[in-house]
Amino acid sequence: GAVVSQHPSRVICKSGTSVKIECRSLDFQATTMFWYRQFPKKSLMLMATSNEGSKATYEQGVEKDKFLINHASLTLSTLTVTSAHPEDSSFYICSARDLSGQGNSPLHFGNGTRLTVT
Amino acid sequence: QKEVEQNSGPLSVPEGAIASLNCTYSDRVSQSFFWYRQYSGKSPELIMSIYSNGDKEDGRFTAQLNKASQYVSLLIRDSQPSDSATYLCAVNRSGGSQGNLIFGKGTKLSVKP
Numbered sequence A: 001g002a003v004v005s006q007h008p009s010r011v012i013c014k015s016g017t018s019v020k021i022e023c024r025s026l027d028f029q030a031t032t033m034f035w036y037r038q039f040p041k042k043s044l045m046l047m048a049t050s051n052e053g054s055k056a057t058y059e060q061g062v063e064k065d066k067f068l069i070n071h072a073s074l075t076l077s078t079l080t081v082t083s084a085h086p087e088d089s090s091f092y093i094c095s096a097r098d099l100s101g102q103g104n105s106p107l108h109f110g111n112g113t114r115l116t117v118t
Numbered sequence B: 001q002k003e004v005e006q007n008s009g010p011l012s013v014p015e016g017a018i019a020s021l022n023c024t025y026s027d028r029v030s031q032s033f034f035w036y037r038q039y040s041g042k043s044p045e046l047i048m049s050i051y052s053n054g055d056k057e058d059g060r061f062t063a064q065l066n067k068a069s070q071y072v073s074l075l076i077r078d079s080q081p082s083d084s085a086t087y088l089c090a091v092n093r094s095g096g097s098q099g100n101l102i103f104g105k106g107t108k109l110s111v112k113p
Helices: none
Strands: A004-007 A010-013 A019-025 A032-038 A045-051 A067-073 A076-081 A090-096 A113-117 B004-006 B011-014 B019-025 B033-038 B045-050 B054-058 B061-066 B071-076 B085-092 B101-103 B107-112
Touching: A004 A090, A010 A019, A019 A032, A019 A090, A019 A113, A032 A067, A032 A076, A045 A067, A045 A076, A045 B101, A076 A090, B004 B085, B011 B019, B019 B033, B019 B085, B019 B107, B033 B061, B033 B071, B045 B054, B045 B061, B045 B071, B071 B085
Parallel strands: A010 A113, B011 B107
Antiparallel strands: A004 A019, A019 A076, A032 A045, A032 A090, A067 A076, A090 A113, B004 B019, B019 B071, B033 B045, B033 B085, B054 B061, B061 B071, B085 B101, B085 B107
């Protein structure tokens, strides 16, 4: 089945540094990938839609200059949290849909990245 | 009004019983509905998808959709301790790009041996 790989699974960084998270679709191509964030005991919130070869679309309230998204190929999207602060500590999850699937085919999620900013 | 609502639980059922999870949504034109299972500290895993009114069965799982009532449910038969997790209801946002899902907060299920 379709697999989405996310790396790293866990990262601890100091306040003010930047962290890059990679999301790869391993056996399918994805022109669109989605980045979610989940705070403890809260639901997944869509942060942005990553579009291959063009600018990402950000949800209301998400700072595009802080959460840089690059989707350079049909199988790779990256999310960079710039100048991270403790309030950015969260579980970040990427997802993608197999292009060859039906219009209603479901999302496949990566394993998530637990970011802790000290 | 929240877009996708679920009872946060916890819902506790004995092993072997039927667990019933419920979800309501506000956007009447939503077309696609999904149930995901999420273990603590892990990413969601797709359990069921349903697109038309009625029931859809897959093994021990049955999804039920009633668009008139804007209601979708998940039944888990012969519940096992390994089913203990948080179950997320997700609805495809109408007019959004594929995969632009709105998630409920999830219902925590605990299956007691």
